[in-house]
Amino acid sequence: MTDTPTPVTRPRSRLSLAWDSDVAHSFRRSPVAMVSAAVTVLLILSAVFAPLIAPHDPFNPATLNLMNGFTPPNAPNMFTGESFLMGTDDQGRDVFSTILYGLRISLFVGFAAVGFAMVLGITLGLIAGYVGGLVETIIMRVADVQLTFPAILVAMLIFGIAKGITPPEYRNDVAIWVLIIAIGLSDWVQFARVVRGATLVEKSKEYVAAARLIGRSPAAIMLRHILPNVLSPVLVIATISLALAIIAEATLSFLGVGAPPTEPSLGTLIRIGQGYLFSGEWWILFFPACTLLALALAVNLLGDWLRDALNPRLR
Amino acid sequence: MLSYIFRRILQSVLVLLVVGLVAFAMFRFVGDPVETMLGQERTVEDIERLRENLGLNDPFFVQYWNFLVRAVQGDLGISYRQGRPVAEIIAERLPATLELAAVSGLFALVFGIVFGVFTAIRRDGWAANAIMTLSLIGVSLPTFLIGILLIYVFAVELSWLPSFGRGEVVQLGGWSTGFLTQSGLIALILPSITLGLYQMTLIMRLVRSEMLEVLRQDYIRFARARGLSQKAINFRHALKNTLVPVITVTGLQLGSIIAFAIITETVFQWPGVGLLFINAIQFVDIPVMAAYLMLISVMFVGINLIVDLLYVAIDPRLRS
C-alpha cells in the first residue's frame, strides 16, 4: 500500500455511481418499472390524501348507518336509497373510503415494520459478520431463536405484553405499533443473514484490508465501505419485505391479532371480506384484495427492476 | 470440524432452553386455561382447585423447570383440552405436517429451480415474463385467501379436489401416511400449492438472479470460449454455482414452511401440528403449546445446523 490520500481501491461505491446515471436511464427504458412506480406513487398518494378523496369517514362510527350494510356497488340501497361506488360492507361502510383509509394503515405498518427490520437486521448483520467470534455466535443464535417463533406467536406475545402495560383507552392505538414491532421482529433475521453473509465475503477483500491497515475504525469501515456494497441485496429484500409485511398483517388479522375492526387495515378488510366469498357479496372482498394485489405487485416489480438496475454486471 | 460441530450442538441446546423460557413467559398472556377448561356452572372453588392442581399458581420459572425436568424424561405433560399425553398427540399429528411440508418443499424446489433457470435463460422472452408476473400475483395475496380461493374454484365450483382433510391414510407402524392412497395424494394437492407457492416464488427469483449473475462471470465466458455447449454451461456450471445460496434459502424456508403450515392447516382442516397449535392457543392448552414450540425449535435448530455445515462444506472460503 502507498500513502496516497485515496485509501480504497474503489473510490466510490457501486450504488452511488449507479444512482447518478444508470438507474435513471434504466428506469426510462423499462415500461414495467414506470408503470409499477406510477401505481405505487398513486396508491401512496391516495393513502396520504385519503381524508380529502374519500367520500365518507369510515373510522367515525357515529356517521355509519347499519341499514346501508351490504349495498352492492353503484346501486341504491333498498332501505336508504343511498348509492356507493364500490358498495358497502357489513357495517354499512363505504368500501371505497374504507380501502383508502385501510391503505393508509397498511402502508404505514409496512414501511415502519420494514424500516425497523432493516435497521435492526443491518446493524446486527454487519456486527456479526465483521466482528465475528462470540458476538457473531450470540447474534446468529438469537436469530435462530427469532426464526423459531412464527410471526404469529411474536405478535401474540407482544400483544399480550402491550395489553398488560397499556391503559385500556390506548389499546387500540397500541395495536398498530404492536403489529409493526411483531412484523419487524419476524423479518430482521433475513436482513441480518444476508448482510452477515455479504460482509463475510467483503471482509476478505483487499479494499477492506486496506482500510483497516490505514487505521479506519471498524464502525467507519462497516458503514462507509461494507454497507454500500451489501446494500443492493438489502434493497431488494426490503422491497419484497414491504409487500410481505402488508400481507403478513393480513395473515395476522386472519388469526385474530390484526388491526382493530373499527379502524381496519387493508388486511383486516380482506379478512372480513373472505367471510362473504360464498354469500355473493363479492365486492367486500374483491376491491380490497385487488388494491392489495396492485400494491404488492407494483412494489415487487419495482423491487425486481431495482435489483437488476443496481447490479451493473447485468447490464 | 468435529469441535465445530460439537460447539454448534451445545449452542443449539442453549437456543432450545431460551426458546422454552420465552415461551413460558408468554403463556400467561395467551389467556387463562382454567376458564376454558371448566363449564359455565363452575364455582370459584373449582377454578382455584384446578389452578392449584395444574401448578398454575407456581411462578413461571418453577413451571418451566418442572416442564424441563419432565421433558428430559420424555414426558411432555397432559393436554388441557384433550386430557391425553401431549407426546402421544404430537406423534399422531406430526406425520400430517411433515408430509405436507415435504411435498410443499419439493414442489417449491422443483418448480422454483425449473422456472428460475428458464426465466434466467430466456431473460426477455414473453413466457419468462409471464411466469415472473404470475408468480408475483401468487405471493401478493395472503396465504389464507389463496387457500380459500383454491377451495372455491377446485372444490366447490369444479368439484375436482377435496376441500378439507387428508383423505384416506394408511398406518405404517406409528406413522400415518397419505402417500399410499389415491384420495390421500389428491388431498395433498391444494394445501401443498397454497403452502409452497411463496417459497417457490422465492427460490425461482433467487435461482434466476444467481444464474444471471454467474452467467456473466469470467469462468463462464471462458467455458463458452472453450466451445462448451450453452446447455452444458447453463446446467453444469451456472446452475451448480447458484446452489449455495439456494441451499441456504431452502433450508431456512423449510422452517418457515412448517411455521406457515399453521395457516394452511387451518384453512384446509389439515390434521397436523399447526392446526393442533391453533386449537391449543384458542384453548390456552399450555402443555401442547410448549411442546409444539420446542418441537419447532428442535427442527429449526437442526435445519440451521445442517445448512451451516453444508455452507462450510461447499464454500471453502468460509472455512477459516
Added chain:
Amino acid sequence: MTRLFAAATLAAGLAFPAAAETFRWSSTTDPSTMDPHAVSSTPVLGFLTNVYEGLVRRGRDMTIEPALATRWEPLPDGAGWRFYLREGVTFHDGAAFTAEDVRFSYERAASEASDVRSWFAPVSDLVVVDDYTVDILTSTPQPIFPDSIANWMMMDSGWAEANGAVAVARDAENFATLNANGTGAFRLVSRQPDLETVLEPFAGWWGEVEHTVTRAVFTPIQNPATAVAALLSGEIDMINPVPVQDAERIDAADGTTVLRGIETRVIMLGFAHDHAELQGGGDNPFSDVRVRRAVAHAVNVPAILQTIMRGSAEPASQLVPPSARGFSPALDSRPAYDPEAARALLAEAGYPDGFAFSLSCTNDRYINDEQVCQAVTGMLAQVGMTATLEAMPVSNYWPELRADNFDMYLLGWSPGTFDAEHPLRFLVHTAGDRLGTWNFGGYTNPRIDELLPMIQSEIDDTARQAMLDEAAATVQDDMVYVPLYVEPLLWGLRDGIEVTQRPDNFFVLRWVNHR
C-alpha cells in the same frame, strides 16, 4: 330379545325405502373428551348424548321424557325424587344396567374432579332402594330436579372399574377419555381426536329405532368457509353452524338446504354496575339506571337482525328465550329503538354531551359477535356515547372480565337447565363463590337474592312463576342487562336427509333419516 330388535330394525328399514347409509357431519369444535362427566360443554354433551343416556332425556320439543328411568315421582315433603329404572337395558359391552350403575354415576359425576357436579349441589344422598329403584335425596325441595339432570349420563360401574376409569379424568389420561360404553342408540367405533369419530347403531338398544343411519362419521372443520365448501361439494352431509351470511347460498344451491331455528342463547350487553370509575378514568355513568336505559334505546336491534344476522335471529326481551320454562309472557317487549329518548335520558342523568368508555367483546365466541359489537359502537356513538371497541378471543375475555377490566361488555347466556331460574342464579344474584359467578358487573339487589332460594324450592308452579315474573320485571326495570337477541340455529343439510333441530343445539343421531 335380540331377534325382536332385529325385526324392529328391519321394519324400520322397510318403512324407509332409501338405503341406509353412512352419514357424515361436521361442526367447528371437536368434543374434547368421550368422558361424559369431565367437560360440561355443548360439543361434548351434545355428542355424547348419542352414546350415553341419562335417567331422563329431552324430546324433540325439549320436554323431559323417560329414558333409563321409566317414571319418577317426588318423595313426600320435598325430600327428593324417586326414579324407577328401565329393566332389560344393556350397555354397549353387554353388561346390564342397574341401580348400582346409577349410584356409581352419581358418585362419579358429583366428585370433585367432575365438571357437572353443580347439577348435584342440592343432592344430599342417593339411596339404592332395589335393583331398579333409586331415591335421590335433596336438602331442599327441588321442583325442577328432573329437568336439571337431562344430561347426566349413566356409566357402567363394572366397565369403569375394569378399565381404571372410576375417577373423572381431566388433568390425567383415563380410559374413558378415548373410549365410551353407554346404553345409547349408537356405540363408539373409533375415536381420533380432532380428526374423525365414528359411531354405529347399537343393535341391543332398548328404544325403537327411528333412523336410517348405519354408520355416522363426525369430522370437526374449524374454518367456517371450509365447512361451507365441504357441504356444497358434497363431502359432508350436514354442517353446524352455517355462517348466517352463507345460509342463502346454501339454500339456493342444488342439493343443499338450511334448517333454521332459534337457540336458547340470549346475547346481551352487561355493565360495570359497581365500578367507581371508568377504565379511562372519570365517574362511572353505568351505575345510573337512566344511562343503562339510554343504551337500550340507542341500540337498533331490528337493524342488527336485518343486516348482520340476516333475519335469522329473534329479538330478546329477557335473559331467557320465550321457549324456556319460566319465561314471563307479560314482559315480552324490549325497549324500542329511540335515539331521541336515549339522548334525553343521558341529559337527565347529567351527560348531555355523552362520554367515552370501552366496550369489551369477544371475536370468536358468538355468531358474528365482533360485527354486532361494531354496530353497537356506531349506534351508541350516534347518541354521544363514544365506545372504544376492544374485541378479543374468548381465551382472554373471561380473565379480563373477571379482573374487572371493562365498562360495558357483550355476553351470551344459554340456560343449562332451560329454565328462567338459571340466569338469575349465575348472572343476577349478588356475586359470590357459588352464586352470581358470572355477575361480572357486580349488580346487587337484596330482593333478587331473597327470591332465588324461594324460586329454587317452590313446588307450586303458579307461585313459582309469579316469583320468576317479579324477578324478570326487576331485571328489566333496573336494566341490569340489555338483552339484544336470541341466537339463531342454522344447520346446513344435504337434500334427502331429515334431522331434528333442538334449541339446545344438540345433534341427535337417532332422528336422522335418509329419504
